[in-house]
Amino acid sequence: LKRRLPDLRLVDIDNAGDAIDIALIWKVPPGLERFGNLRAILSLGAGVDQLDLDTLPKNVPLARLKDDSLTACMIDYCRLAVLRYHRDFHLYERLSREGGPWRYELPKRTSERCVGILGLGELGGAVAGDLVSAGFQVAGWSRSRKEVAGVRSCIGPEGLEEIAAMSEILINLLPLTPQTENILNRQFFSKMRVGSYLINVGRGRHLAEDDLLWALDEGRLAGATLDVFRTEPLPAGHPFWGDRRILVTPHIAAAGNPETAADYVAENIRRALRGERLLNQVDVSRGY
Amino acid sequence: LKRRLPDLRLVDIDNAGDAIDIALIWKVPPGLERFGNLRAILSLGAGVDQLDLDTLPKNVPLARLKDDSLTACMIDYCRLAVLRYHRDFHLYERLSREGGPWRYELPKRTSERCVGILGLGELGGAVAGDLVSAGFQVAGWSRSRKEVAGVRSCIGPEGLEEIAAMSEILINLLPLTPQTENILNRQFFSKMRVGSYLINVGRGRHLAEDDLLWALDEGRLAGATLDVFRTEPLPAGHPFWGDRRILVTPHIAAAGNPETAADYVAENIRRALRGERLLNQVDVSRGY
Numbered sequence: 001l002k003r004r005l006p007d008l009r010l011v012d013i014d015n016a017g018d019a020i021d022i023a024l025i026w027k028v029p030p031g032l033e034r035f036g037n038l039r040a041i042l043s044l045g046a047g048v049d050q051l052d053l054d055t056l057p058k059n060v061p062l063a064r065l066k067d068d069s070l071t072a073c074m075i076d077y078c079r080l081a082v083l084r085y086h087r088d089f090h091l092y093e094r095l096s097r098e099g100g101p102w103r104y105e106l107p108k109r110t111s112e113r114c115v116g117i118l119g120l121g122e123l124g125g126a127v128a129g130d131l132v133s134a135g136f137q138v139a140g141w142s143r144s145r146k147e148v149a150g151v152r153s154c155i156g157p158e159g160l161e162e163i164a165a166m167s168e169i170l171i172n173l174l175p176l177t178p179q180t181e182n183i184l185n186r187q188f189f190s191k192m193r194v195g196s197y198l199i200n201v202g203r204g205r206h207l208a209e210d211d212l213l214w215a216l217d218e219g220r221l222a223g224a225t226l227d228v229f230r231t232e233p234l235p236a237g238h239p240f241w242g243d244r245r246i247l248v249t250p251h252i253a254a255a256g257n258p259e260t261a262a263d264y265v266a267e268n269i270r271r272a273l274r275g276e277r278l279l280n281q282v283d284v285s286r287g288y
Numbered sequence: 289l290k291r292r293l294p295d296l297r298l299v300d301i302d303n304a305g306d307a308i309d310i311a312l313i314w315k316v317p318p319g320l321e322r323f324g325n326l327r328a329i330l331s332l333g334a335g336v337d338q339l340d341l342d343t344l345p346k347n348v349p350l351a352r353l354k355d356d357s358l359t360a361c362m363i364d365y366c367r368l369a370v371l372r373y374h375r376d377f378h379l380y381e382r383l384s385r386e387g388g389p390w391r392y393e394l395p396k397r398t399s400e401r402c403v404g405i406l407g408l409g410e411l412g413g414a415v416a417g418d419l420v421s422a423g424f425q426v427a428g429w430s431r432s433r434k435e436v437a438g439v440r441s442c443i444g445p446e447g448l449e450e451i452a453a454m455s456e457i458l459i460n461l462l463p464l465t466p467q468t469e470n471i472l473n474r475q476f477f478s479k480m481r482v483g484s485y486l487i488n489v490g491r492g493r494h495l496a497e498d499d500l501l502w503a504l505d506e507g508r509l510a511g512a513t514l515d516v517f518r519t520e521p522l523p524a525g526h527p528f529w530g531d532r533r534i535l536v537t538p539h540i541a542a543a544g545n546p547e548t549a550a551d552y553v554a555e556n557i558r559r560a561l562r563g564e565r566l567l568n569q570v571d572v573s574r575g576y
Contacts, residue, residue, distance in 0.1 A: 072423065073395060080375055083368040087540070093381055096536040099529040102521035104538045107361060109545070135360065233390035241387040248384040250392045252375070257397070 004266040022272050024265065028055050040272035042265060043282075046070060046123065046254070049176035049203060053284050063278035064122075064288075066264050069257035071126050074173075077201065077253040078127045079134065081225045082169050085197045086113055086136075090223060094244070110135035116167030118183070119202065120146040120153070121288075122280065123254070124173035139163050143286075164191035169199065175288035176203040184208060189215035195222045201253040204229040209240070216245050227253040292554040310560050312553065316343050328560030330553055331570075334358060334411065334542070337464035337491060341572050351566040352410075352576075354552050357545035359414050362461075365489065365541040366415045367422065369513045370457050373485045374401055374424075378511060382532070398423035404455030406471070407490065408434040408441070409576075410568065411542070412461035427451050431574075452479035457487065463576035464491040472496060477503035483510045489541040492517040497528070504533050515541040 001008060011020065013029050022040045023032060028051055032038075041062045043051060048064055056062060084090055087107055095103060114137040117124050124140065125148050131138050132150035139152040141163045146153050154163045164170070170192065174180045184200065185208040192198075198221055200207055209230065215221040225247045226240065232251055240246050268278050282288060289296060299308065301317050311320060311329045316339055320326075329350045331339060336352055344350065372378055375395060383391060402425040405412050412428065413436050419426050420438035427440040429451045434441050442451045452458070458480065462468045472488065473496040480486075486509055488495055497518065503509040513535045514528065520539055528534050556566050570576060 069397060073397070076371055076398065076422070077375060080368065080371040080377060083364055084372070084377070087365060087368055089368065089372070089535075089537070092537045093535060096534065097530065097532060100522070100524055100536075102536075102538045104521070104540065107540050107543050109357060109361070110364065134364070233392070234388070236388055242385065244385060246384065247377075247381060248388075248390075249377070249380045250390045252392065252395050255395050 001262050001266060001269075004262060005269060008269070022269055026050065028052055033057050039275075040268065040278060042268055042272075042278075044261075046256075047175055047203070048282055048288065049205075053287065056284075061272070061278050062282040062284065063268050064280045064282055065256070065261060066122060066280050067256045067261040068264075069260040070254045071123060074123050074201065074254035075127055075130045077227070077249075078171055078199065079130060081199045081201075081247075082115055082131065082136070082171070083134075084225075085169050085223065086110065090247070111137065113137065114139065114166050114168050116141070116163040116170045117151075118163070118170070118172045119174035120148060120151070121173070121175065124171075127171065127173060139166055160188070161191050164188055165193065167196060168193060169197045171199045172202040172206055174202050174206060176205055177287035179287075181205050182208045184212070186211040186214055189220050192220055194220060196220075197222055198224040198226075200224070201227045204232065213239060213243075216243075221245075223247070225249070227251055289550050289554060289557075292550060293557060296557070310557055314338065316340055321345050327563075328556065328566060330556055330560075330566075332549075334544075335463055335491070336570055336576060337493075341575065344572075349560070349566050350570045350572065351556050352568045352570060353544070353549060354410060354568050355544045355549040356552075357548040358542045359411060362411050362489065362542035363415055363418045365515070365537075366459055366487065367418060369487045369489075369535075370403055370419065370424070370459070371422075372513075373457050373511065374398065378535070399425065401425065402427065402454050402456050404429070404451040404458045405439075406451070406458070406460045407462035408436060408439070409461070409463065412459075415459065415461060427454055448476070449479050452476055453481065455484060456481060457485045459487045460490040460494055462490050462494060464493055465575035467575075469493050470496045472500070474499040474502055477508050480508055482508060484508075485510055486512040487514075488512070489515045492520065501527060501531075504531075509533075511535070513537065515539055 018034050020035050023038060024042050024044060026044050038057060038060050041060055043064050046065055115131050117128050117140045120128060120140040120142040128138050128140050128148050128151045139154055141154045141159050145155050172184060184206050189211060212224060223245045227249045228251055234248060240248055271278055306322050308323050309327050311326060312332060314332050326345060326348050329348055331352050334353055403419050405416050405428045408416060408428040408430040416426050416428050416436050416439045427442055429442045429447050433443050460472060472494050477499060511533045515537045516539055522536060528536055559566050
């Protein structure tokens with residue numbers, strides 16, 4: 001940031017007196033309300049679900065982080081997790097380990113496979129575009145209708161049932177809000193196709209964990225790849241560990257990069273100082 | 289083919305008398321030399337290593353199959369197998385199964401990873417281009433220098449050592465010829481980086497199997513994904529089965545599609561009847 005904005009004075013909030021213009025935060029620090037001249041709050045997370053929005057100063061614009069490296073990293077993870085099911089690698093991993101048998105089956109083409117994405121924001125939209133370029137049929141569910149080339153847009157409660165019924169592989173990339181908490185629940189799973197797969201790269205609290213185990217036991221879902229959990233690190237002894245239908249990854253789907261993130265933060269600092277609308281500004285009433 | 293070339297007369301070679309213009313073959317059928325007016329031999333394989341080239345009629349042009357679906361299928365397999373190592377899914381699969389522990393490590397960016405490809409022909413060139421588009425550093429080794437955008441071209445025996453030393457993940461997509469049989473051997477592996485990965489989607493006879501096990505035991509290679517084998521199906525009890533460093537897939541990396549293949553065969557039939565050079569015509573002296 002100093003390289004990008006040489007005139008910037010960076011201070012730790014505890015030594016800031018009562019005069020700062022812009023706050024870069026992860027969680028809400030105590031006493032943030034004392035900075036009467038605050039012009040912007042920049043979250044250092046891609047989401048703002050780690051913030052208690054009610055405790056933030058009113059009328060100060062808030063923005064989420066955007067980071068092109070983080071987006072690229074998420075695209076790669078989703079392409080990998082989708083292709084792994086699409087090409088039956090989860091099955092071949094098991095057969096390899098168990099000593100066979102050789103089980104030849106003609107691979108399906110990507111154009112014969114439907115992938116659904118919950119959330120078509122910064123990350124969901126980018127992942128959807130990547131899967132379209134790989135030739136998959138892609139559907140996306142979002143609060144308001146979104147135009148992503150080649151993606152079937154679903155909205156509202158009917159749209160949620162529709163995408164559940166269509167998708168052979170379903171990716172969750174929704175923001176976490178009171179409306180989306182536990183959206184991946186028994187009711188939702190019971191609308192999904194028999195033998196389909198779930199990839200959760202949103203937040204752990206999107207998923208009702210017991211309901212996932214129910215859906216796997218019923219055969220509704222054939223497997224799940226989970227990168228986020230209600231408690232992280234996922235505790236030893238948790239039923240997800242050792243369940244051969246579940247692949248656990250340690251919250252590595254998307255990692256930021258200081259260089260690309262700093263470009264974006266610097267631009268939002270410039271915008272705040274000029275009194276302009278921020279990039280990725282949060283609508284606090286929606287919660288994202 | 290009948291839909292594409294309505295005037296075509298298709299006959300089984302055993303009932304063909306002695307007058308056929310074009311032979312579509314997989315292996316060399318007995319008595320092929322009796323067709324004195326043969327104008328082209330079209331292999332139904334992407335390679336011609338299943339043919340004993342010495343037994344083919346001389347001076348009749350021979351072509352390999354090209355099939356866009358097959359190429360797309362191979363691209364997806366290689367992207368998947370590369371990303372799986374790049375993003376440590378082979379490790380997370382094991383940790384998931386064994387009940388943890390959670391092992392967080394910041395993922396590497398694709399631009400920090402070098403992938404090497406042996407063979408830059410129809411398939412190798414397409415895979416190289418795809419991995420460049422995914423942001424990887426890509427090097428390719430071929431008999432003659434090839435220009436693939438973003439790919440470092442290596443040739444000759446020095447080039448082979450160079451690509452072995454550079455690649456963290458190495459894909460074999462060479463044609464099988466007397467010169468490339470057993471090219472993946474102890475001497476080659478001893479030039480590879482410690483902890484690197486092999487993906488063999490060429491032919492089983494490219495790989496000296498005992499030498500691979502040696503390289504894994506030495507820690508020279510950290511793992512291998514193998515889709516082709518000297519004997520297929522891979523026999524029960526083969527040491528590759530049950531070796532947790534090896535992922536066995538049942539020769540499914542690339543599958544042809546009758547529709548796209550027929551377009552290509554029809555075009556080569558038209559060319560043969562007009563006396564033109566065939567697409568993918570084989571140089572019999574090179575063997576591919």
